[in-house]
Amino acid sequence: MRSVKAFAPATVANVSCGFDILGFAIDAMGDEVEVRLKDEPGLVVVSIKGDQGRLPYEVEKNTCAVAIQAMLDELGQDVGMEIYLKKGLPLGSGMGSSAASAVAALVAANRLLGEPFEKKALLPFAMAAEKVACGAGHADNVAPSLLGGFVLIRDYHPLDVIKLHVPEGLHCTLLHPHFELKTSDSRSVLRDNVSLKHSTIQSGNVAGLIAGLFQEDFELIGRSLRDVIAEPYRATLIPGFYETKEALKSAGALGMGISGSGPTMFALSKGEEKSPAIIQAAEQVYEAIGLGVDAYHSAVNTRGAYVIEEK
Ligand SMILES: Nc1ncnc2c1ncn2[C@@H]1O[C@H](COP(=O)(O)OP(=O)(O)O)[C@@H](O)[C@H]1O
């Protein structure tokens, strides 16, 4: 039986100012998916490890199967495949867990089929899986997980995805307080309308962040991590958010924000030297609140998803 195993990295979506349009991949962790061809048509999720028994096996619900099914539908083929998922990412954390599964599954299945799609062309299938996971087919986790680096979704209709420059030495620290926040729930607190004033502030910061990346201007990157659209509503769902923001700035972070829809927070720094102080500052805040916090730090992953093994 032929099989391919692929890895897809965790991601930080939004990057504060770029709600649904910006994201980057990190090296620290990700999901692994093995896909095996089988004789009979149809998809089956055979095993899921690392999820404490919480993820669905139904092919209409698991993002691995939803993504592969969307790809097979586009090809008009009814190929039989078995799916084996190893979760490396905590669920409902804001690190693109549902996206990493979908992307790893697609990269593996695409290779099994002889790569009928180039990498970027897999995106709509991964977005279909995100729609099932959280009700919105946003691409700011799946695009960086697939392609690596910093990615801009300039438009969704039609999809226009642009890889951005990643300055050497840009480092990310992730702080994950011990509770879950479903993306669907933290999308439901957002408002449908944005004022002209806020639209001006937000677009200035998106432009500033992108200019900062290309100019390798770390200070500009840091001061562009400002979000007046989602953060004010979502911060209320994350105890200690504003205290953490203050503490991380004092610890030397260039800037920080909510990773994806939270509760994980990300901080950017120049080099990894500041990471231990950033982690310590967050731990102090959460110790006072009485919540545990897991910390990870990583360079920006520029490779994206890849095949680990084929047999
Ligand atoms: N393979 C998968 N990995 C993670 N979540 C999945 C997967 N398949 C389906 N889901 C569903 O997606 C939802 C989690 O997605 P989401 O809230 O966006 O979390 P995250 O930010 O961690 O991706 C849950 O309802 C979960 O059951």
Ligand SMILES: N[C@@H](CCOP(=O)(O)O)C(=O)O
């Ligand atoms: N743009 C989305 C990103 C969700 O990221 P996740 O890692 O929390 O799934 C949003 O802000 O809702």
